[in-house]
Amino acid sequence: MLRCTWLLMTVVGAWSAPAEDLITSLPGMDYEVSFAQYSGYLDGLEGQHLHYWFVESQRDPTSDPVILWLNGGPGCSSMEGNIKELGPFSISKEDEFSLIQNPYSWNLNASVIFLESPVCVGYSYSDDGSCESSDDTTSMANYMAIQDFFTIKFPEFHGLDFYIVGFSYGGVYVPTLAQRVQEGQSTFPLELKGWATGNGALDHRQNDNSLMFFAYHHGLFDDNLWDRMVEHCCNGGVASKDTCNFHDPIDVSCIANVYEGLDAVYGGG
Incomplete structure (x- = not known):
């Protein structure tokens, strides 16, 4: 029916x-x-x-x-x-x-x-x-x-x-x-x-963290910035999804590095 x-x-x-x-x-x-x-x-x-x-x-x-x-x-x-x-x-x-x-x-x-x-x-x-x-x-x-x-x-x-x-x-x-x-x-x-x-926003932490890996591996910023990010944002200076925090860092240097990375992503044309 x-x-x-x-x-x-x-x-x-x-x-x-x-x-x-x-x-x-x-x-x-x-x-x-x-x-x-x-x-x-x-x-x-x-x-x-x-x-x-x-x-x-x-x-x-x-x-x-x-x-x-x-x-x-x-x-x-x-x-x-x-x-x-x-x-x-x-x-x-x-x-x-x-x-x-x-x-x-x-x-x-x-x-x-x-x-x-x-x-x-x-x-x-x-x-x-x-x-x-x-x-x-x-x-x-x-x-x-x-x-x-x-x-x-x-x-x-x-x-x-x-x-x-x-x-x-x-x-x-x-x-x-x-x-x-x-x-x-x-x-x-x-x-x-x-x-x-x-480009689905599924999880803010995963999105923010993966964005920096994506940007670096696609050449949106250089090795110099990436090395500083890894040093200041990743536990033990090891770059991985489990050790890096680009989402809500508290380290002042890491915050500055992340903002520099975001500028390369969103301001690079």
């Missing part, structure tokens, strides 16, 4: 895309595109409204997979991923206004949901103005938002292959949401085929 219910929703939903959310024009775009796109709100936790921008696949939106994209932060807008990274458009460097088409857009082969999460990120808001959130409440709000997407806004896309992808602090957002999807399959079935994170 549950399967029949979802089938009915899919059939009915063939004409149910929300007309009020349809994007008909964009600043800086003087050409037509071959795909539909929408912008509006999905309901998260009670009183929360999460802004989304949805672009249908340019190939075949009736059968291509649906991808949910989450930027990191915590608190970074997924509009950055849309406009600067994997969305169908990017801003021209010539006039810094015109929208040009991205030849590497993910919506060449998939429909993509860009969701601004948690509440108060970008255009997302709460009725009472509260911006409080945690990793747990964020994953629940995201889970409720995708339920709203597949049941109320775009039921015609329910039943297609579904992927959850993000980067940076998406290393927390993505797997926690994927776990909720898996645990909720009996009440809200989704064709979750996989999830992925790039």
Whole structure:
């Protein structure tokens, strides 16, 4: 019976895309595109409204997979991923206004949901103005938002292959949401085929420690700085994941060395 219910929703939903959310024009775009796109709100936790921008696949939106994209932060807008990274458009460097088409857009082969999460990120808001959130409440709000997407806004896309992808602090957002999807399959079935994170923030200590090893072995700073780091930050002057502490050092020289390393990583262009 549950399967029949979802089938009915899919059939009915063939004409149910929300007309009020349809994007008909964009600043800086003087050409037509071959795909539909929408912008509006999905309901998260009670009183929360999460802004989304949805672009249908340019190939075949009736059968291509649906991808949910989450930027990191915590608190970074997924509009950055849309406009600067994997969305169908990017801003021209010539006039810094015109929208040009991205030849590497993910919506060449998939429909993509860009969701601004948690509440108060970008255009997302709460009725009472509260911006409080945690990793747990964020994953629940995201889970409720995708339920709203597949049941109320775009039921015609329910039943297609579904992927959850993000980067940076998406290393927390993505797997926690994927776990909720898996645990909720009996009440809200989704064709979750996989999830992925790039440069995922999984553990701050491991990330900070591994960053210095990564930077050195990729030549972002020289042997001189690395030797000083090992001397001041690693027990016994031995470089290993178990002996080095680049995360929260207390040695003044180590702190200075780490900041020098971070400048090479983040300020090197």
